[in-house]
Amino acid sequence: MRTIVGGIVLAALIGVAAGLVLTNMQTPAWRAFSTSGARVGDPGENLIGPPWGRERSAKS
Template sequence: MKAFLASVIFAIALAAGASFVLNDSYQTPASAAFTTEGARVGDPGSNLLTN
């Protein structure tokens, strides 16, 4: 049981660490990532469908 709890705590810590690293370093919004001459990406949220 101790090994299972230790592995769960380790998995949670690893996921939280990966989340911080990915959010700070590697992820950019689509409006910033795809700003080329051929892509027409404007204000994020203005092109969403509403019901």
């Protein structure tokens, strides 16, 4: 019984540690893949389509 509980606790600790490490290592795609050939800026600057939210009510 101690082995099973120890395994569950160890799995939980590994999961939490992996979640924290991987969250800190992530880079947004628009930042990671911005090269001179694909000029992708901040996603808020190059959106297309009808405006949503506050922008829609302000322009109407």
